[in-house]
Each structure stands twice: as C-alpha cells, then as structure tokens.
Amino acid sequence: MAFQEAFVEADGFRIRYMVAGTGTPLVHLHGAGGLRLTRAHELLSGHHRVYVFEMPGFGASAENTRSRSVIDLATTMAAALAQLGIESCDVMGTSFGARVVLWMAIRHPALVRAIVLEGPGAIRPDGHQPPSGTPQEIARLIFAHPERAPASPPLAPNIREQQSALVRRLRGPDRDPDLEARLRDLATPVLVVFGTLDRVMPPQMGRCYKMLLPNCHLVFTYDAGHEVSTDRPEAFADVVDDFLERHEAFVINRRGTLIDP
Amino acid sequence: MKVSYFETGRYVPPPDMPREWPVPSGAYDPDVGAAAFRGMVERVKFVEELGFDWVSVSEHHYSPRILTPSPIVSATWLAARTDKIKIAMLGPIVPVNNPIRIAEEMAMLDSLAPDRIVVGLLRGTTNEYLSYDLNPAEARERTDEGMELILKAWSEPQPFGWQGRHFQYRTVSIWPRPQGAHPPTYALGTSAEAGEFAARHHIGLGVSYGTFELMAKATQYYRERCAHYGWEPQPDDIIYRANMILGETDDAAEDALRRRDKQAPFPVRAGLRDALIGADISRNVAGERRPANVGGVLPISFCGGPDRIVDQLRQCREQIGAGFVDLSLQDPGTGDTDSMMRSLELFGRKVLPRIREF
Numbered sequence: 001m002a003f004q005e006a007f008v009e010a011d012g013f014r015i016r017y018m019v020a021g022t023g024t025p026l027v028h029l030h031g032a033g034g035l036r037l038t039r040a041h042e043l044l045s046g047h048h049r050v051y052v053f054e055m056p057g058f059g060a061s062a063e064n065t066r067s068r069s070v071i072d073l074a075t076t077m078a079a080a081l082a083q084l085g086i087e088s089c090d091v092m093g094t095s096f097g098a099r100v101v102l103w104m105a106i107r108h109p110a111l112v113r114a115i116v117l118e119g120p121g122a123i124r125p126d127g128h129q130p131p132s133g134t135p136q137e138i139a140r141l142i143f144a145h146p147e148r149a150p151a152s153p154p155l156a157p158n159i160r161e162q163q164s165a166l167v168r169r170l171r172g173p174d175r176d177p178d179l180e181a182r183l184r185d186l187a188t189p190v191l192v193v194f195g196t197l198d199r200v201m202p203p204q205m206g207r208c209y210k211m212l213l214p215n216c217h218l219v220f221t222y223d224a225g226h227e228v229s230t231d232r233p234e235a236f237a238d239v240v241d242d243f244l245e246r247h248e249a250f251v252i253n254r255r256g257t258l259i260d261p
Numbered sequence: 262m263k264v265s266y267f268e269t270g271r272y273v274p275p276p277d278m279p280r281e282w283p284v285p286s287g288a289y290d291p292d293v294g295a296a297a298f299r300g301m302v303e304r305v306k307f308v309e310e311l312g313f314d315w316v317s318v319s320e321h322h323y324s325p326r327i328l329t330p331s332p333i334v335s336a337t338w339l340a341a342r343t344d345k346i347k348i349a350m351l352g353p354i355v356p357v358n359n360p361i362r363i364a365e366e367m368a369m370l371d372s373l374a375p376d377r378i379v380v381g382l383l384r385g386t387t388n389e390y391l392s393y394d395l396n397p398a399e400a401r402e403r404t405d406e407g408m409e410l411i412l413k414a415w416s417e418p419q420p421f422g423w424q425g426r427h428f429q430y431r432t433v434s435i436w437p438r439p440q441g442a443h444p445p446t447y448a449l450g451t452s453a454e455a456g457e458f459a460a461r462h463h464i465g466l467g468v469s470y471g472t473f474e475l476m477a478k479a480t481q482y483y484r485e486r487c488a489h490y491g492w493e494p495q496p497d498d499i500i501y502r503a504n505m506i507l508g509e510t511d512d513a514a515e516d517a518l519r520r521r522d523k524q525a526p527f528p529v530r531a532g533l534r535d536a537l538i539g540a541d542i543s544r545n546v547a548g549e550r551r552p553a554n555v556g557g558v559l560p561i562s563f564c565g566g567p568d569r570i571v572d573q574l575r576q577c578r579e580q581i582g583a584g585f586v587d588l589s590l591q592d593p594g595t596g597d598t599d600s601m602m603r604s605l606e607l608f609g610r611k612v613l614p615r616i617r618e619f
Contacts, residue, residue, distance in 0.1 A: 207287075249536035253396045257403070257427045 003037055003045075003052070010080035012066070013056040017080075021045025024113075025086050026244065027053065029077060031095030031119070031227070032130050032167040033138070034058040034159075036152065040229035043237035048090070048244070053077065055100070057166040059159065070170050074103035078111060090244050092116040095201065095226065096130075096167055099179065106182045114189045114247060116240050119201050119226040123208045124174040130167055131200050135160075144197040144225035183212040189247040190216040193239065195224030195231060215248065262578050262616040265315035265349055265587040266308040266605065267502065268335075270328025271598050272297040274526075282388060282527045282556060283323035297328055300598060301335070302342050307602065309346040311609030315379060317349040317502070317587045322392035324527045326594035330392075333366045340374040348374070351467060351502065351587065352381030352449050355411070356403035357393035360428060363407075364414035364435055371439045381467050381500070382408045383449040387541040387553045388529050397541040403427045405454055412462055415443045447500060451479035453548040460486030465494065467587075469502035470559050473580040475546055476501060480582050482547035496584025501577055503562035504589045507604045507612070510566040517600075518564050526594030528556040559592075567611035574616050 003018040018037060026048035030036065035054040044050050055073055057064025067073050077100060081089065091112050093101030098120030105112040121128075131141045135154045139146045155163075190213050194203035206218040219239055224231035242250045273296070278288055305316045318335040321327035329335045332350040340348050353363050367380050384404040390397050406425050413421070413433075420434035447465035448455045456479060459466040466483045468476045480499050487494050506521070508514030529537065534555045541553040563573045577583055590608065591601035 210285075246536070248530070248533050249540075251391050251533065252536055252540050253390070253394045254398075254540075255396055257396070257399060259429050260424070260426060 003041065003050075008080050008083050010083045011076040013064070013076060013080075014061070015056060015076075015080050016054040016059065016061060018052040019050065021048055021050045023048040024244075025049045025051060025089035026092060027051045027077075027081065027086070027089050028092045029053055029055060029094070029097035029100050030058070031097055031121075032163065032171075033142070034155070034163055038150070038227075038229045039233035040237045040240075043233060044240060047241050051084070051086075051089075053080065055097075058163050059155075063162055064166055067166075067170060070099045070172060071103045071107070073100045073170065074107060078104050078108045081111065087111065088113050090114045090116070092118065092240070093120065093122075094118040094229070095121045096171060098122040099172065099176075102179065102183065102186070105186060105188045106179075109186075109188065112188055114191070114244055116191045116193065116243065117209070118193050118228055118236070119195065119198055120192060120205075120209065121171070121201055122176075122179065123205055123212075125202060125205065126174055128174050128201075130164070130171065132164070141199050142226040144195060144223060144231045149227075149230050180212055183209075184214065186213060187215060189243075191240065191243040192216060192218045193221055193228050193236065194218070195221050195226060195228045197224060197231075198226045200226040217243065217248070217251070262574060262583075262619055263314040263497065263585045264608075264613060264616070265317045265500070265585055266305070266313050267317045267319070267351075267587050267589045267593075268301055268305055268329075268339075269319070269326070269589070269593040270297050271300055271304070271593075271601075272325035272328045273598070274325050274594070278325070280527055282326075282529045283391075284325060284527055286323075289325070294328065302339065304598075304602070304605075305339050305343055305346065308605060308609070309343050311605065312613055313346060313609070315347045315349045315585070315587070316343075317351045317379075317381075319351055320354045320383070320385070320389070322389055324594075326527050333370060336378060337370055337373070340370065340377050345377075347377055347379055349379035349500075349587070350381060351379075351447070351500070352383035354385035354389055355382050355407040356384060356400045357390060357395045358407070360407040360410040361414055361430065361433060361435065364411045367411075367444065368415060368435055368437050368439045371444045372437045375440050379445045379447070380443075381447045381449045382411065384452075384455070387537045387555050388534075390541075391537075397537065398543075399427065400541065401452075401454060401543045405458060408448060408458060409462075412443065412446075412464075415439050447498075449500075451476065451546040452543075453482060453545060455479075456483035456547065457486050459483055460490050460494075463487075463490070463492060465498035465500065467500035467502065468581070468583075469587075470504070470562070471546065472560075473562070473577055476581045476583075478547040478549070484582070494582075496578070496582060499581065499583045500585040500587055501562075501581050501583035502587040503577075504559055504592065505563035505570065505604075505608075506561055506565075507563070507570055507590060507608055508566055509607065511569050512566075514565045514569075518561060521561070521592065522595065523558060525556050525558040526592070563588075567607065567615075570608075570612050571615045574612070575619055578616075578619050
C-alpha cells in the first residue's frame with residue numbers, strides 16, 4: 001500500500017504526515033532520527049489507517065523553537081489529530097516519541113485507545129546519551145540488521161543537526177518523576193516492545209514500564225535492535241496488530257497447530 | 262478407601278506480594294522457595310509415616326500458589342527421599358507438553374522407582390495454557406491425541422510413526438520402557454471425552470473439586486462407557502481430588518470455613534479471565550456444558566470433625582465411587598502450614614484408620 005504525503009495545520013505548525021490504509025486510525029510518532037517509513041508501516045496499514053507524522057522541527061519542516069517540552073509536542077500532535085477529525089486512535093511511539101505519546105495519553109485519555117512503545121526512551125538509565133556519529137555509525141547502533149533497512153538518502157547535515165538540537169532540548173531528564181507518577185494512573189492499555197539486541201536503550205528498561213503502568217505488556221523481539229520495526233517488521237507488525245485488536249486478551253494464542261484434519 | 266495428600270510446595274508469600282496471576286517472577290525469594298521445598302520433603306515423609314497411600318503433585322505455572330511447574334521433577338525428588346509412599350503425578354498438562362517427552366520421563370521414573378509412581382494425564386485449567394502459548398480452542402483435541410500417543414509410546418514394541426492431527430513423528434521408540442504395561446494411569450477430568458478415553462483404554466479416571474452429585478455424573482458416565490468396552494472399573498480406578506477442612510470438632514472446622522479467604526489467591530485479572538472463559542468453550546461434565554473455571558476460588562468438599570469427615574468420605578465413596586481421595590487440608594497459596602500439619606496428623610490418627618473399611 002502506497003503512503004501518501006499530506007500536511008495538516010495545527011497549533012501554529014504545518015505538520016507533514018504520510019498516510020495509508022483503511023481501518024481504525026493508528027498514529028505513529030517517530031524517534032530522534034525523524035520520520036522514516038518502514039515495512040512495518042506497510043504491514044500495519046493492512047488493518048489500520050496509518051498516520052506517520054513528522055513532528056514539528058524534524059525533517060524539512062521549519063525549525064521548531066516554540067515547543068518547550070515533550071508535553072508541548074504532545075499538545076501540538078493532539079491538535080493535529082483533532083484537526084484531522086480523529087477523535088479516537090491507537091498511538092505508537094518510537095524511542096524519543098514514546099514520551100510524547102505517553103503525555104498525549106495522560107493529557108487526552110479519550111483520544112488514545114491503546115499505546116505501542118517501540119524501544120521507548122520515556123524512562124532512561126542515568127546518564128543516557130542519544131546515539132551520535134556518522135549516519136553509518138548510527139545505523140549500526142539502532143539496527144541489529146542494517147542490511148535490512150531500506151535504502152534512503154541520508155539526511156542533509158543541517159537537518160541532522162537541527163533534529164539533534166531539538167531532541168537534546170526536549171528530551172528532558174532521564175527519569176521524570178511527574179511523568180512516572182502519572183503513569184501509575186494511566187489505564188490505557190500499553191504494549192512495550194524491545195529488541196533483544198537494542199544497543200541504544202537497554203531492554204531491561206522495559207520492566208520499569210511494567211512496574212509503573214497498571215495495564216502494560218512487555219514483549220522482547222528476538223534478534224532485533226532498537227528499531228524493531230525495521231529489523232523484524234513482520235514480527236513487530238504481527239504483535240502490534242494483535243495487541244491493538246485484543247488488548248490484554250492478546251496473550252491468548254489463537255494460532256492453530258493442526259497439521260492434517 | 263485410600264488417601265492421597267496433595268503437596269503443592271507451600272511457598273509462604275509475604276503480605277506485600279503482588280496478588281495477580283501471572284505473579285512477577287522478580288518477587289520470588291530464593292530463601293522462601295528453599296524453605297518451601299525443604300518443607301515439601303518433610304511433609305511427604307510425615308504423611309508417609311501417617312500411612313497415606315500416595316502423595317500427589319501437579320503442574321502449575323507462574324505463581325507461588327502451587328510451586329511445582331514440573332511434576333516429574335517433584336516426583337523424582339520425592340521418590341528419592343521417601344521409601345514406600347507412591348508418588349502420583351496428577352498430572353503433566355498434556356496439551357502443552359511434548360507427549361513423547363512425557364512418555365519417556367514417566368517410563369524413566371517408573372524404572373528408577375519401580376511400583377512407586379502413578380500417572381494422571383491432564384488437560385489443565387485454562388490460564389495454564391498461557392504459560393506455554395496454547396490455543397485454548399485446541400486444548401481438548403491435543404489432550405486426547407497426546408494421551409493416546411503417550412499410551413502408544415509405552416506399549417508399541419516396534420519403532421513407529423505417528424501421523425496425528427496435532428502431533429507428527431516419523432520415528433518413536435522410547436527407552437526405557439515402563440516396568441509393566443504401564444504405571445497406574447488415570448485420565449483426569451470430568452468431561453465426556455476424558456471418561457470415554459479412560460474407558461476405551463482401560464485406565465482410571467480422576468475428577469476434582471465438584472460436588473459429589475456433579476462428580477457422580479462424570480464417574481457414572483465413565484462406568485457406562487467402561488461397560489460399553491466390556492469391563493468394570495474398581496474403586497481404585499476412580500480418584501476424587503478435593504479440599505478438606507478437618508477440625509478437632511465440627512464447630513472448629515466450621516469456624517475455619519468461615520475464616521477462609523473468599524477470594525482465590527493470585528487470581529487472573531477480570532478482563533483476561535473473561536477472555537479466557539470465552540476462548541475455552543468445550544468444558545463439560547459428562548457431556549453437559551460447563552464454563553471454564555479460571556482462577557476462581559475452589560470449593561470445600563469436606564468439612565467437620567473426624568466423625569463427620571468419616572461420614573462424608575463414606576458418602577463420597579458411595580456416591581462418586583471413588584476409591585482414592587486426593588486431599589488438600591489447607592488452601593494452596595495461603596501459607597499457614599502449621600494448621601495444615603495439625604490437620605494432617607488428626608486425619609492420620611482419627612480418620613484414616615476408619616476409612617480403610619470402605
């Protein structure tokens with residue numbers, strides 16, 4: 001399914017997004033590297049209308065000097081969804097995007113039906129640093145299998161620098177007591193997905209979400225790095241689709257083992 | 262009548278332990294676990310001294326309520342540390358395990374501890390299917406096929422292939438084989454399928470926790486099917502597993518019943534419980550549909566002082582036809598082992614000698 005580029009005006013920003021598919025809306029907020037379409041998006045668009053947003057200040061959008069925090073970004077993105085007429089949706093956040101997604105759910109509980117966090121960076125180990133280096137070095141950090149990542153033109157250096165500066169400014173403290181206190185009361189179903197080979201965010205951070213969130217499921221994806229959806233897109237889309245359809249009942253296996261009738 | 266003591270590991274949970282199944286494994290305290298397993302051996306030696314015929318162990322996962330995920334490991338450990346009591350594995354959960362592995366391990370233990378083991382083949386409760394990712398809709402079929410494959414692996418002297426619905430093997434030829442044809446074996450369950458399977462294969466039937474009236478329906482169905490296959494089961498062919506509250510007096514037992522926690526320890530959360538019940542729709546008693554029990558509190562079937570308990574056991578013997586009762590004298594997961602030990606001793610002194618006659 002081909003993704004179409006579109007723009008929405010919200011909260012004073014002109015926000016780019018890619019959209020495809022039919023079904024219940026699934027909104028994706030990217031990580032520190034910005035919007036990048038993956039095979040997982042394609043797969044998920046089989047059951048959902050998938051909106052892959054580029055948050056203000058990322059990619060070719062104008063420099064974002066107005067957002068002061070991830071809470072501001074969450075407010076902006078919720079306004080963008082309202083502008084698109086989306087009243088209720090599933091929301092997926094990758095790495096840096098996870099904290100934005102969680103604040104969106106905290107501030108707009110009726111808007112967010114369920115949450116998927118991919119290699120989330122909402123709760124980080126002390127002194128954690130975002131990945132840095134050449135595009136090749138970063139690819140080796142975020143993917144377990146860079147050879148599987150679709151070839152895409154490298155970002156222009158000025159865009160990379162602008163994105164990095166924005167992330168450094170907005171990423172906030174490694175542990176945010178205010179956020180974590182609110183997570184304890186967040187009833188929204190949450191799926192946390194970590195790759196077993198994540199070299200950016202230690203997969204053992206997954207247990208923090210389990211301990212804080214009252215309705216949270218943690219899944220480790222074997223042989224995947226930080227961006228699970230690129231390393232193992234089928235496995236990622238499979239568990240995400242199932243979770244979004246059935247929430248906590250997704251732990252009940254529906255697959256058959258019948259060999260011959 | 263013969264009696265079996267159901268040993269569950271008896272992990273004593275601290276008050277602040279998370280109460281929901283699955284219980285986070287990070288909450289496991291190795292010292293408390295070690296004490297539970299030491300106590301397991303002590304309790305089994307104790308009931309062996311009291312004259313119990315069997316100790317039973319079971320397969321449960323992801324919770325301290327019953328600390329024995331592997332019945333074969335429990336049974337092997339206990340068989341090596343006791344002298345004469347029989348160890349009944351009631352049972353391995355057939356649909357979530359490799360049937361050949363079950364057949365091999367049971368045969369091996371039967372050889373290591375001749376005439377000491379009893380095998381129950383179990384479909385299992387619905388939440389246990391989550392542990393090994395079994396589709397609940399397939400549990401019945403996989404149990405039936407798995408049980409049949411286990412019996413075949415024990416009995417077929419030539420290497421064979423198995424072209425099943427859910428299991429497929431091109432070569433099966435287990436070593437060691439069981440001592441005799443096979444150890445005493447029971448299909449565990451109240452369903453028409455379990456009764457039919459047990460009758461067709463001339464093995465026993467184990468039923469559990471339901472009222473005498475309801476369990477009698479299951480055992481009656483089993484007897485009818487046995488008659489159909491031309492044989493008559495004996496009392497030793499029927500096991501009834503149940504909870505018992507035994508006090509010095511009827512009043513003391515009634516008091517304990519009133520104090521009993523009305524909530525099951527470590528229940529499955531409500532949304533998941535409902536989804537599991539919805540996914541597991543083939544449960545029945547002798548063909549009558551029954552909803553699955555997912556983490557609900559289990560009833561007390563026997564309650565009273567020794568005299569009343571003897572009467573109730575006699576009634577159980579007559580109504581259900583059970584020659585074996587497999588008893589918990591304290592709810593698993595509650596941790597109060599002192600009162601359980603007192604009850605076991607009382608049972609050994611005041612009840613056991615009197616139920617031998619029927």
